[in-house]
Amino acid sequence: MEIELADAVAAVREELLEAAARGADQDLRFAVGTIELEFAVELRTDAKAKAGFKAWVVSADAETGLTRGRTHRVKVQLNPQLPDGRAPHIGRPPTG
Template identity: 50%
Template sequence: MADDTHAFDGIELADAVESVRNQLLAASARAAGKDITFTVGDIQMEFTVELRKEVKGGLKVKAWVVEAGADAARSTGRTHKVSLTLKPKVRATGAAPDVGNLRPGDVSGFGEAE
């Protein structure tokens, strides 16, 4: 079987979760000093992943997130559904983080016909 690693363009599962963490950190930084913030609750994520063996640095198995359209072309034996629930917390306090928005809310056009 040919090695098609270079043709594969999936995102490593760890990178996908890290991206969510980074977005929460950015949102939390934006909330600093705001009068209204929101507490982050459970984050539910679902991915279709493909498990791949990597030989670099020893034999490792990694989970790669694949595009929704891509899994139809792959055999179902190679892809798996992974669901996780993340419970974000601030390391220093153990509390759920607060997030906010740099811009104040504006409801001036609310309810108007377009």
């Protein structure tokens, strides 16, 4: 299975929004801190991409079938922020 790196990051964003929606009425809150994602990616030539390459996330099964020279490990750190710059929380806001 292949997925574009941008789609993988978008999926994490959607899951965080879903977690926040599900936790909206919960008393226990979690502050969302730094999120680290690590992927095995394969770089391929893509005439449509600006730089000529596109990064595809590959599954562990697909990675074992590829030569090590073609796959690369990429670690991405995300620091989620709300539109006002605050860190998001999952759970009911404090009262008072």
